[in-house]
Amino acid sequence: DQQVKQNSPSLSVQEGRISILNCDYTNSMFDYFLWYKKYPAEGPTFLISISSIKDKNEDGRFTVFLNKSAKHLSLHIVPSQPGDSAVYFCAASGGSNYKLTFGKGTLLTVNP
Amino acid sequence: GAVVSQHPSRVICKSGTSVKIECRSLDFQATTMFWYRQFPKQSLMLMATSNEGSKATYEQGVEKDKFLINHASLTLSTLTVTSAHPEDSSFYICSALAHRDIQYFGAGTRLSVL
Numbered sequence: 001d002q003q004v005k006q007n008s009p010s011l012s013v014q015e016g017r018i019s020i021l022n023c024d025y026t027n028s029m030f031d032y033f034l035w036y037k038k039y040p041a042e043g044p045t046f047l048i049s050i051s052s053i054k055d056k057n058e059d060g061r062f063t064v065f066l067n068k069s070a071k072h073l074s075l076h077i078v079p080s081q082p083g084d085s086a087v088y089f090c091a092a093s094g095g096s097n098y099k100l101t102f103g104k105g106t107l108l109t110v111n112p
Numbered sequence: 113g114a115v116v117s118q119h120p121s122r123v124i125c126k127s128g129t130s131v132k133i134e135c136r137s138l139d140f141q142a143t144t145m146f147w148y149r150q151f152p153k154q155s156l157m158l159m160a161t162s163n164e165g166s167k168a169t170y171e172q173g174v175e176k177d178k179f180l181i182n183h184a185s186l187t188l189s190t191l192t193v194t195s196a197h198p199e200d201s202s203f204y205i206c207s208a209l210a211h212r213d214i215q216y217f218g219a220g221t222r223l224s225v226l
Contacts, residue, residue, distance in 0.1 A: 032213055034214065034215075036217075041203070041220065041222065042219050042220060043116070043118065043205050043206075043207075043217035043218045043219045043220045044156070044205075044217045045217070046114075046214055046215070046216060046217075049213075049214060089155065089156070093213070097161065098144060098209050098213055098215070099146070099158060099161065100146075100156075100158070100215060101158075102155040102156045103155060104154065104155045105155060
């Protein structure tokens with residue numbers, strides 16, 4: 001049972017345009033959500049997070065939106081840059097154990 | 113800040129031998145660290161939660177006698193793959209829990225068992 005789903009395995013955008021990566025979750029106990037960026041053969045790099053008490057968090061070019069009623073979150077990158085090309089993982093946690101449940105990732109390719 | 117170092121980055125070993133992987137939080141103390149495994153084109157799968165000074169908590173289906181975890185200090189957790197077999201070949205990644213409930217990850221270890 002996949003509790004965190006990233007339904008788009010890949011996404012391709014032009015440099016300078018907006019990249020929108022989506023994530024859905026099923027476990028209503030999740031109350032903290034994170035986005036990580038990962039290059040091949042490297043560990044994930046933390047990008048941005050959001051608590052369930054918020055619906056938006058912004059950090060530079062990255063903005064995460066949370067729709068609790070739809071159990072959906074999205075990561076917006078604007079403007080997209082070729083260096084943003086990587087696999088993006090959505091992760092969720094809930095409760096006091098801080099364990100993360102990851103989605104399968106979306107490969108973002110930003111074309112010059 | 114929040115740098116996690118993982119060593120070695122790559123290891124090749126013979127079947128039946130044991131391999132130790134180290135995970136260090138370099139600029140913060142981490143009472144809780146995590147060990148993950150990633151299969152090709154798959155997500156990160158949590159193997160166990162490592163708590164400083166106490167026994168690790170393993171996820172269902174993970175053999176605790178095969179994957180020994182030691183979290184002896186606030187900056188170091190180790191994962192030992194005992195009696196490794198080819199099916200243990202994988203990409204192992206550790207993380208350390210820092211402020212704001214964020215996990216920071218090491219660079220990963222590629223284990224190849226011949």
